Amino acid sequence: MRTSTRRCRAAAGALAAVALLTGCAGQGADDAGAVAAAFEDDAADPADRCALLTPATLTALESEESASCADAIGQIPLQGGAVEGVEVWGGNAQVRLSGDTVFLTETAAGWRVVAAACQARGEAPYDCEVES
Template sequence: MRLLAGVLLTALAAGCAADTAGAARAAERFTAALAAGQAEVACGLLARKTAEKLPGPGQSCAAALRELRLRAGGPVTEVSVWGDEAQVRLEDDTLFLRHFGDGWRVVAAGCVPVRDLPYECEVES
């Protein structure tokens, strides 16, 4: 019985392994698109609610991203994943992502820590 319980726990742990690589790749694609001036591509990597909230009246998501002039981010320095939520720290930025059926999507970008408070982000849902 103990062996079966050990096998089940091992299988569950393997099935629940954090997808840090997928979150990191999504963050890198987002910041690379911004660095390359491909705001339309970057908008396609945002979560739907984030992309919808970003533009001002009569403005597209891409135009809003261009106007914000987000930092390029730099290389990934740390990734933390909790279930379907992730925080990806880059050299010059912090992004928050959520895993949807089609993969990791950016839900917040341009984030800086605020002492004793949550992050303050330029782009968020």
């Protein structure tokens, strides 16, 4: 009897851990989706949108466009739209919007955009207009 009680307790503990981890993944997905949607919102303040970029992506955007991020962000063909799906792998996420795909990483300040205005190319890596 003791062995079956231990197995039940172990199974209950494992189920609780899975439920806890699933809840965390869901929250991370919600947060990543919200950041991607805010970044893609062309009605948002350009400085606020720039603040959602990782430092490396911000530097790359400004270098590539030879302008400040706030000036360059309006030139990027962001298609945005509704969040259609979010996948989170540890500290990284892919958010599929109706018109775009955005890649994010989790930082101490929350989710930040690593790449945006990304289009799938079959088996090849995504082609992104904004990336580090």
